Amino acid sequence: xNKDINFAKQPPSYYAGDELHAIKQQKLQIALExxxxxxxxxxxxxxxxxxxxxxxxxxxxxxxPEYVALVVxxxxxxxxxxxxxxxxxxxxxxxxxxARRLPHVSKWHEVIEKMLADYGVSEGRIAxxxxxxxxxxGLTKRCPALQIGDVTPMWLQLTAVKHxxxxxxxxxxxxxxxxxxxxxxxxxxxxxxxxSVSAAAVTAMRRAGSExxxxxxxxxxxxxxxxxxxxxxEKVINSGEMVIVDLGAVVKGYTADxxxxxxxxxxxxxxxxxxxxxxxxxxxxxxxxxxxxxxGKAIDARAREVIADxxxxxxxxxGNTGHQxxxxxxxEPLVDRRVDFVVEENMVMCLEPRIVLPDQPHVGGAHLEDxxxxxxxGCEQLNTTPYDARLLG
Numbered sequence: 522x523n524k525d526i527n528f529a530k531q532p533p534s535y536y537a538g539d540e541l542h543a544i545k546q547q548k549l550q551i552a553l554e555x556x557x558x559x560x561x562x563x564x565x566x567x568x569x570x571x572x573x574x575x576x577x578x579x580x581x582x583x584x585x586p587e588y589v590a591l592v593v594x595x596x597x598x599x600x601x602x603x604x605x606x607x608x609x610x611x612x613x614x615x616x617x618x619x620a621r622r623l624p625h626v627s628k629w630h631e632v633i634e635k636m637l638a639d640y641g642v643s644e645g646r647i648a649x650x651x652x653x654x655x656x657x658x659g660l661t662k663r664c665p666a667l668q669i670g671d672v673t674p675m676w677l678q679l680t681a682v683k684h685x686x687x688x689x690x691x692x693x694x695x696x697x698x699x700x701x702x703x704x705x706x707x708x709x710x711x712x713x714x715x716x717s718v719s720a721a722a723v724t725a726m727r728r729a730g731s732e733x734x735x736x737x738x739x740x741x742x743x744x745x746x747x748x749x750x751x752x753x754x755e756k757v758i759n760s761g762e763m764v765i766v767d768l769g770a771v772v773k774g775y776t777a778d779x780x781x782x783x784x785x786x787x788x789x790x791x792x793x794x795x796x797x798x799x800x801x802x803x804x805x806x807x808x809x810x811x812x813x814x815x816x817g818k819a820i821d822a823r824a825r826e827v828i829a830d831x832x833x834x835x836x837x838x839x840g841n842t843g844h845q846x847x848x849x850x851x852x853e854p855l856v857d858r859r860v861d862f863v864v865e866e867n868m869v870m871c872l873e874p875r876i877v878l879p880d881q882p883h884v885g886g887a888h889l890e891d892x893x894x895x896x897x898x899g900c901e902q903l904n905t906t907p908y909d910a911r912l913l914g
Contacts, residue, residue, distance in 0.1 A: 533614045534576040535732055537773040541686045542574050542616075545679075549592050552675045559645035561592040561672050562633070564652055567849040568676065570774055573598045575615040578607070586626050586653055589633060593640045601632055630659030637664065648672035677853055681845055683867050688894055690775040691847060691869055694731075695892055695904045697770040698777035701726035702906040705740065705768065711760040711786050715740040719753035722768050731770035735778070735850045739767035742785065744882035749838075749875065760786025763793055763885030763912075769850065776850055778871050780890030783909045792884050796876045797912035799831035800887040803874035807842060807856075808893060811900040813866045817843075817856045824874045825858070838875035846871050846892055868895045869903070887912075 536542075549572060553561060563569050566577045569590040577588050589601040599619040602611065611620045623632055633656065637643035644666040650673070652660075661667065683691070704725035708718045719738040726734070740753035743762035758764060767780040782797060789797070807824040821842040828837045843856030846869045854862035856870060870893060877886035889908065893900040 531614050533574050535773045536574060537686070537690055537775075541684065541690075544684055544686070545571065545574075546597070548679050549598075550594065552678050553592060553594050555678075556648060556675050557646065558648045558670060558672075558675075559594065559642040560637070560640070560647045561590075561675065562647050562649040562652070563590040563592070563672070564588070565650050565849075567774075568650055569600065571680070571848045573600060573615065573617060574774075575600065575611060575617060577602075578604065586629070586656075589623070589629070591633075591636050591640070593642060596640060599636055599640070601629070601636070626653060627655055628659075629653070629656045630663060633660055634663045637667070643667060646670060648675060650676065673853075680847055680849075680852060681854065681868055682865050683847055683869050683894070685867070687775065687847060688867065688869060690773055691777065691892075691894075692903050694770050694772040694775050694777035695779065697726050697729040697731050697772055698768060698779050699904055699906050700729045701731075701738075701768050701770060702766055702779060702781055705738075705766045706781065706783050706906075709758060709764050709766075709783060709785050711758065713758055715742055715745070715753040715756050715758060718758070718764075718766075719768075722766070726768075726770045729770075730772055732773075733771055735769040735771050735776050738769075739765065739780075741765040741767075741886075743885055746782070746885035746888075747878045747882040749877050749886055749888065758785050761790075762786075763789075763797075763887065765886060765888045767888060767890065774848055776846060776848070777892070777904070778846055778850060778890065779892060779904045779906060780873055780888045781906055781908065782887045782889060782912070784912055789912050790884070792881070793887075794912055794914055795831070796833055796836070796878070796884070797887045797909065798914065799828050799833050800874050800876050800889050801908060801913060802831065803827040804872055804889045804891060807872045807874065808891065808900060808902070811864060811870075811893060811895055812898060813864055813895060815864050817854060817860055817862045817864065818858055820864075820872070821856050821858045824872070828874060828876060833876050836876045836878055838877065842874055843870050843872040845869065864895055866895050866897055869893070870895070 845852030
């Protein structure tokens, strides 16, 4: 080992700063005090990172339990981890005081039970997110007096309304995502593959500072656009096809997510222009609805109403019209006809109306997604990628 290397304490990788770190710790303690629980126990990688600012390595396109964070009243978070590489990373790149190696997940309950006992909550009430079933079984057997509840309501309180520092971080991440979208649009031409367009977007975002892609960039052309295929495939893009671009970036833990539809090559058909305009109008009308006090249901309903009035109601996307954005991707509460919540100032949300024509693959589909922050009187759009002027007519 090079003895000249300085292993002095360093800030965590992609750290958002001491001020926001302290704000989140305070929010955790306030939420815990209000919740009636004695502790929160987080398993989701993004929740562990949010609560500790330690850069967990679990940001992957698959779910694998690797970390746990215990937050007890009046105490800093306790972290459990499985990887030997984290011995030094936690020591030198975090302010975590109590970190414990975890065995195979089938025996996690043993270490977690010891954590709870050491902090005096093994017979109390804890709230958790996605505890593996084998952990739940083992923990409840070892701690029969322990009560386990759902942390979701408290997590929404912690993350749905953003601090101004968080809003600026999301704005920065969208600046990076906009560069990716522009690179993707510039790469779209007859004869290239969806994968090559995706590669252009990812390269631009990584060069601009994105940590990783929060989901596989979606480049869907022609028939793939008509069914909203969720990845970029080896399909070759042809002239006259509508191409959906949906991608994201992450900067200092905060996520960007935006979508555009463009036409490759030839002039659009009347049907292509019609579905694009309907999607565009639905997006603009939904944004006009946003202000403190309005409900997410009302925003969702307005977007669907515009698409129906345009004659494309039978082809409207059946899922949610939008979602919160910030730490993680599809944050809650969703903008959805089945979800009842009231919009608050400083919420950041994506709106993404969509029309797909699975019975008309030669036409394709249209998807547009903008990100807004709720202001005192309305909203401000945070992304800047332009719409397709030819499809707008």
